[in-house]
Amino acid sequence: MTRRALIGGAIAGSAALAFPLPAMAAHSEWRLAIRNVHNNESVDAVFARAGSFVPEGLAELNHGLRDWRTGKSIGMDRKLLALLVQLREKLEIRGNRKIDLISGYRSPETNAALRAKGGEHTGVASQSQHMLGKATDIMIPGVSLDRLRGAALALGGGGVGYYPRDGFVHVDTGRVRHW
Secondary structure (H helix, E strand, O other): OOHHHHHHHHHHHHHHHHOOOOOOOOOOEEEEEEEEOOOOOEEEEEEEEOOEEOHHHHHHHHHHOOOOOOOOOOOOOHHHHHHHHHHHHHOOOOOOOOEEEEEOOOOHHHHHHHHHHHOHHHOOOOOOHHHHOOEEEEEOOOOOHHHHHHHHHHHOOOEEEEEOOOOEEEEEOOOOEEO
8 A cells, every 4th residue: 555545544534533424525514503491492503514523512501411410511522413414304303493402411410310310220321322422312292202212213323211200312423232
């Protein structure tokens, strides 16, 4: 392999990792509107435009998806944000229509407390994707949970959990699985 081919491959590989799949069209923008059901805070942010991330939009979403119990935040997985946009588009929902957030980032302290409160059978995993900034529990007013779950499963972007009794669908960018 020539040096030029090696460098070109490394650049192409880095570019693929730098932006979540699928690649966004050069003329488009990715926007998310989220409302936290626990504190009624809302975020409506453009986080990518014309193939580049918008730092201010990412910061707004990281804050909006923070652990509302502790106030701690993390840089949310960009693939998760892209997956939420894809989910909204699959459901043919406008970009400014709010997704209700039940849980986004969850600090290890909050995760441990939730597990301890309800025991092993709470649905709170000890190694939760929420603690990595790779998961959300959501619902969308006016969209049935069955339809939301079906759209998430059809995308095949990671884990999909269905909690009809609790009124939400879990979506994450871990390995593809469902429960």
